Amino acid sequence: MALFDVSGYKSHSELRGQIIGTGVGHFIDRPNQQFSVPVGVDPSGFLKSCSREGGVSIDLNHGTTTLAFTFRHGVIVAVDSRASAGSYIASKEANKVIEINPYLLGTMSGSAADCQYWERLLAKECRLYKLRNKQRISVSAASKLLCNMMLGYRGMGLSMGSMIVGWDNKGPGLYYVDDNATRLSGRMFSTGCGSSYAYGVIDSGYREDMTVEEAYELGRRGITHATHRDAYSGGVVNLYHMQEDGWIKVCKEDVSELIHRYRKGMF
């Protein structure tokens, strides 16, 4: 059949082999997705060179502020919801947190398609891990899987800054993974073009022994102030709380209402 090779179809026997596995204890399946690459050109600069020739302008969805920090009662994750394509706001309610399983969350910043694709692939690998090993994957291992996926495509122009948040046997876990395959464990991270503004706010308000309500407020403030100053962040604040028995979604509030609350004297 014409286009069979490029259609990406996998036959049933191939799928079965992939799920059951061909080796002993391999952590990640050989990638069965083949990526087409333009011939003889540097992939990371290719799109930019095609833009603006004869009206061609390929803009991909981009831009964000996300933040996460650990404290006594777990981990707080807060993200904005704006997806921009060039200077156009493609979506005001993009979902930038992927719920991998009830004990693992991943945030997305940078290129929307890269984050969605690789974190969905990470969710698949976590599920396979659980089925093969009869126990949930640790946050450290999950972030390592994502980091190694990024390492395989380093230099090709992927753009992804993600935080893997979870609660496993070692307690609450927070890892930062990016498209250069940097993987850092820490107690507080913020990613995206609005991250500097968010760092300023959460650094000044953070205390390890905060109450839960104070922590929610700090997360909300961090995102709100970042969206106020960064053109590429905006929309609503999506707030999650990672607790010992899983994550809960705390709230979803519009930043324009929040900024009025916080800066009463200003307007």
Next chain:
Amino acid sequence: MKIVSGHFYGDNGKMKEYHYTGPVEHRFSPYSFNGGTVLAVAGEDFAIVASDTRLSEGYSIHSRDSPKCYKLTNTTVIGCSGFHGDCLTLTKIIDARLKMYKHSNNKSMTSGAIAAMLSTILYGRRFFPYYVYNIIGGLDEEGKGAVYSFDPVGSYQRDTYKAGGSASAMLQPLLDNQIGFKNMEGVQHLPLNQEKAVQLVKDVFISAAERDVYTGDALRICIVTKEGIKEETVPLRKD
């Protein structure tokens, strides 16, 4: 009387007052922009996918009858705008994958499944993208209207309404106001019924044809309900 021109002064290759005459790099671009606008709206028990039918390139119009909505299944329609070559290949690949799914699983793909599949098809070309802006409109498993919008490399989400293509930046704020009731005070949030939605789509495209050079000629509307897919064609400005 001697007529002075920039040509005859200065060394070759140096930036002159009137124009540059040194070497210029040209490279074959695999892409071209063929224009067109696509719009989808999801209602309570229906979905509408509409597109104009103009195919242009640069200053020329190649065709006045090239609609950009393609029927995928009885409950799903896709609208593709951007580079026409990639639109054609992409719809061929989607049709092929739908057929394979139907033969292996003995049922048609649902709208949500088609959206997830399209995301991976598009991402497979992450380093040499399909220059296509896609919007899928159809009914979900519960019979409610669903709209999924994509970027060229596969990032997607479910929406209530979305405009894509050359006039998208003009239409999206209008839809935000009329369907989302954004930036209006003291108005009743009436749910959208099918007749009002179709009339709104026609009005919105008439506005787009007035202000965007790549949109016009005719409007093709596909209305997806549980009874099937109905098509309507409405003329637009031809200039």
